[in-house]
Amino acid sequence: MDDVDLAIIRALVESPRVSYSDLAESVGVTAGTAKARVKRLRESRHITIAGRVDPAVLGYGVFAFVFIEPSGSALEAARLVSKRHETAFVAVVGGSAGLIVEFRCRHWHHLVEAVGDTRRELGSAHTRIAILESYYKNDWSTFHSGAAAAVIAHDERPLYRIDDIDTDILTVLAGDGRATYAEIARRVAVSNGTARQRVRHLQQTGALTVQTVVTPGILGLAGYAAVAISVAGPACGAARELATQAPVALAATVFGAFDIVAEIGYRDLNHLRETLDTLRGIPGVTQIESFPYLTETKESLQAGLQTTTPPTGGSRLKR
Numbered sequence: 001m002d003d004v005d006l007a008i009i010r011a012l013v014e015s016p017r018v019s020y021s022d023l024a025e026s027v028g029v030t031a032g033t034a035k036a037r038v039k040r041l042r043e044s045r046h047i048t049i050a051g052r053v054d055p056a057v058l059g060y061g062v063f064a065f066v067f068i069e070p071s072g073s074a075l076e077a078a079r080l081v082s083k084r085h086e087t088a089f090v091a092v093v094g095g096s097a098g099l100i101v102e103f104r105c106r107h108w109h110h111l112v113e114a115v116g117d118t119r120r121e122l123g124s125a126h127t128r129i130a131i132l133e134s135y136y137k138n139d140w141s142t143f144h145s146g147a148a149a150a151v152i153a154h155d156e157r158p159l160y161r162i163d164d165i166d167t168d169i170l171t172v173l174a175g176d177g178r179a180t181y182a183e184i185a186r187r188v189a190v191s192n193g194t195a196r197q198r199v200r201h202l203q204q205t206g207a208l209t210v211q212t213v214v215t216p217g218i219l220g221l222a223g224y225a226a227v228a229i230s231v232a233g234p235a236c237g238a239a240r241e242l243a244t245q246a247p248v249a250l251a252a253t254v255f256g257a258f259d260i261v262a263e264i265g266y267r268d269l270n271h272l273r274e275t276l277d278t279l280r281g282i283p284g285v286t287q288i289e290s291f292p293y294l295t296e297t298k299e300s301l302q303a304g305l306q307t308t309t310p311p312t313g314g315s316r317l318k319r
Helices: 003-014 020-027 031-043 076-083 108-122 141-145 164-177 180-187 192-204 235-243 269-281
Strands: 048-052 062-069 087-093 099-105 126-138 161-163 207-216 224-230 248-256 260-266 287-298 315-317
Touching: 003 031, 003 048, 003 207, 020 031, 031 048, 031 164, 048 164, 062 108, 076 099, 076 108, 076 287, 087 224, 099 108, 108 126, 108 248, 126 235, 164 180, 164 192, 164 207, 180 192, 180 235, 192 207, 224 235, 224 269, 235 248, 235 260, 260 269, 269 287
Parallel strands: none
Antiparallel strands: 048 207, 062 099, 062 126, 087 099, 087 287, 126 248, 161 315, 224 260, 224 287, 248 260
16 A cells, blocks of 8 residues: 555545546546556455445434344354344444444334344343434544534434435445446436435435545554443433544434444544543543444445335335
8 A cells, every 4th residue: 555545545535425537636646547546445445435324314214233242252243143134234342242233124123123033143142222313423534634523413404205216326325335426327227417416415414424434554543442322411412522523433322221322433542542531521421331343244334225114105204
């Protein structure tokens, strides 16, 4: 990896869907070189570019973070859980849980069934469940830029009706965040103009965020950690404050075992400790637990989209 690769990664973190011509101009190479370099960086898993979906905005589905302490090997348990189609993210972690799993299910009964089946498969595994309410931040760029994120109040998001075309577009972008409008149009069977307008609308309403996630060891990033937070009083205020912190990539309010779940990046163990101390000082925070990622066995942001159906009819209300 050379300076051109690093410059390309920085540009993609800042703007994941930047055109190859603009990317090439910003780093001083040809568009063909930029395209080839991006392809190589993605194939080597140095970066991942994908669309992330907020189920609360879409108004369908149930997403949950499940903290599991298996009775045996955490790595073997993670590999087993990774086979389930409802799991979008699975990681072996340090801390009081052996692994963290993100489930994406169609409805409450589906979640109860999936978690129950997982418990039976793992055998006497202790689980704590945090059901996603809504994201307050979903932005990996601030870790590298050091800038505070602008937090959009949920009641400021416009109402919008999502239909099967939107769901198909979300599925495409969850698999490839850099899919062109022409590619999206072809796969969803709409015009290029419709694809462009729909993607922009989904981004404006907060239903979709396209992110570039950098592999640890690049751009000064040592690793990622999940943080589970309990608060006294309403969680929204603490979540908004949490979202302004540059090391925080993801912040979401949840129901269940915790009040907020976050994901942070860190440069080294001292930086991790400093960040955790900062989070402890946020007004309302009463307790935090940290779970550094040791091994990620699955990340499939398409999980739950293709199997999720609206509760009634062919459209769903979202904020």
